[in-house]
Amino acid sequence: MAHEKKIYECSECGFESPKWFGKCPQCESWNPFVEKVARNVSKNKQKSIEIHPISIFDSNHIEAFSQKILTGIGEFDRVVGGGIIRGAVILIGGEPGIGKSTLVIQIAGMWAKNNGDVLYIHGEESFHQVKERAQRINAVHKNLFMYSSTDMNDILSHIDTNHFSLVIIDSIQSISNSEVDSLPGSITQVRECTYELVQKAKQLNIPMIIIGHITKEGYIAGPKVLEHIVDTVLYFEGEGKQSLRVLRAIKNRFGSTHEMGVFEMCYEGLKEVTNPSAIFLQERPMGVSGSIVFPMLGGSRPLLVEVQSLVGKSRIPQPRRGVMGLNNQRVSLLTAILEKKAGIYLSDRDIFVNIAGGVFVDETAVDLPVVISMLSSFWDSPINSDWTAFGEVGLTGEIRRVNGSRIRLNEIAKFGFKTCIIPRVDSSDLPEKPENLQIISLENIRELIPLFKEREKK
Ligand SMILES: Nc1ncnc2c1ncn2[C@@H]1O[C@H](COP(=O)(O)OP(=O)(O)O)[C@@H](O)[C@H]1O
Numbered sequence: 484m485a486h487e488k489k490i491y492e493c494s495e496c497g498f499e500s501p502k503w504f505g506k507c508p509q510c511e512s513w514n515p516f517v518e519k520v521a522r523n524v525s526k527n528k529q530k531s532i533e534i535h536p537i538s539i540f541d542s543n544h545i546e547a548f549s550q551k552i553l554t555g556i557g558e559f560d561r562v563v564g565g566g567i568i569r570g571a572v573i574l575i576g577g578e579p580g581i582g583k584s585t586l587v588i589q590i591a592g593m594w595a596k597n598n599g600d601v602l603y604i605h606g607e608e609s610f611h612q613v614k615e616r617a618q619r620i621n622a623v624h625k626n627l628f629m630y631s632s633t634d635m636n637d638i639l640s641h642i643d644t645n646h647f648s649l650v651i652i653d654s655i656q657s658i659s660n661s662e663v664d665s666l667p668g669s670i671t672q673v674r675e676c677t678y679e680l681v682q683k684a685k686q687l688n689i690p691m692i693i694i695g696h697i698t699k700e701g702y703i704a705g706p707k708v709l710e711h712i713v714d715t716v717l718y719f720e721g722e723g724k725q726s727l728r729v730l731r732a733i734k735n736r737f738g739s740t741h742e743m744g745v746f747e748m749c750y751e752g753l754k755e756v757t758n759p760s761a762i763f764l765q766e767r768p769m770g771v772s773g774s775i776v777f778p779m780l781g782g783s784r785p786l787l788v789e790v791q792s793l794v795g796k797s798r799i800p801q802p803r804r805g806v807m808g809l810n811n812q813r814v815s816l817l818t819a820i821l822e823k824k825a826g827i828y829l830s831d832r833d834i835f836v837n838i839a840g841g842v843f844v845d846e847t848a849v850d851l852p853v854v855i856s857m858l859s860s861f862w863d864s865p866i867n868s869d870w871t872a873f874g875e876v877g878l879t880g881e882i883r884r885v886n887g888s889r890i891r892l893n894e895i896a897k898f899g900f901k902t903c904i905i906p907r908v909d910s911s912d913l914p915e916k917p918e919n920l921q922i923i924s925l926e927n928i929r930e931l932i933p934l935f936k937e938r939e940k941k
């Protein structure tokens with residue numbers, strides 16, 4: 484008989500301990516611990532797979548590995564690194580209703596048309612629901628096989644028939660392994676099932692797309708646990724009510740994590756947005772304070788997004804701070820720099836900063852536009868609507884250089900913006916600037932103050 488011992492596991496993050504805790508030491512959630520019996524299921528499974536050492540000179544394996552198969556959905560292919568590699572496991576996470584099933588059925592339909600048989604496991608919805616969706620978005624094809632199951636071993640036996648060139652699991656939380664002593668959807672089940680699917684994908688050398696729901700903390704079922712097991716982790720995001728959706732990579736063993744795919748949710752499914760800047764700026768208000776356009780560099784393609792700030796006198800002792808689409812701590816840091824280095828007293832202000840359109844910006848080049856939008860809102864002084872800015876702000880208030888200046892400037896000029904505020908560089912280093920674009924290059928955020936004061940005088 485297998486050796487069994489009792490352990491406690493956090494139902495939020497999967498942290499295991501021989502002792503019960505009221506608060507999880509890892510994710511700090513309260514009362515999440517459930518008792519489980521530990522059995523070494525995965526270790527036994529691992530032994531059953533045959534792997535032989537391969538010479539590093541073996542070119543057959545290298546070619547097979549580097550061959551990328553296009554799904555035909557350009558925005559998706561770019562985000563995963565130029566197509567799907569055989570044996571790769573891609574996890575797509577997102578909130579319920581965001582459009583994960585729509586995206587994967589669209590991929591499945593295209594794949595069935597162009598590349599061969601697809602197995603679509605739907606554990607959550609009925610055959611009719613999935614078929615209705617497939618018909619609505621025109622993904623019905625004879626090579627697309629639907630299978631409704633929630634049992635891991637049953638699913639593996641169908642994958643084992645090996646006539647599928649792509650397997651889709653919708654969703655990982657709906658399937659479970661009866662050998663594992665844990666409820667379906669629990670961290671242990673999700674981890675074990677993902678692990679087994681990854682093993683199968685590698686063994687048969689077929690790609691797999693797994694859908695994962697996001698927990699209330701914004702993790703795909705168990706924070707880092709799944710991210711280590713799979714090859715690629717994608718997040719599908721957007722403002723629920725708006726039709727814009729953004730797909731971005733959090734982890735990618737086969738490409739950059741800076742690429743971003745943009746889609747629009749329509750009745751016929753997800754439409755690719757090849758010119759996203761126009762869409763992101765569509766609803767931009769003109770002539771109001773606290774708003775400036777920032778040329779973001781999402782991978783190889785630039786994207787113009789609107790940075791918005793609201794800085795107002797607080798009526799409570801501890802002013803409120805809210806940040807959406809940006810790193811919260813970065814905004815706190817910029818607020819502190821503005822106070823200390825530019826003498827702008829913000830401690831008694833409520834401050835809200837937002838990136839319009841539901842995009843997440845994780846590059847420091849957004850510092851300068853954030854600072855400008857905060858100043859604009861602070862003085863209630865609108866910035867010209869054809870102005871833009873990019874640059875990193877350092878702790879002494881200095882404005883530092885960022886990469887991709889030329890690509891950013893070209894995108895700005897393409898959309899008819901007239902002025903861009905950038906970090907000070909030697910004139911020889913100044914990127915070849917597009918015609919009709921005025922450049923204001925600054926060294927320190929203090930130099931922004933006269934820009935606003937001059938406007939006041941006019
Ligand atoms: N009949 C329909 N017509 C138009 N849009 C629909 C229809 N049914 C669902 N949708 C859209 O699809 C979204 C749900 O997508 P789905 O792929 O099921 O999301 P997820 O799998 O992420 O939960 C809904 O929020 C809605 O925008």
Ligand SMILES: [Mg+2]
Pocket residue numbers: 583584585653
């Ligand atoms: Mg779904």
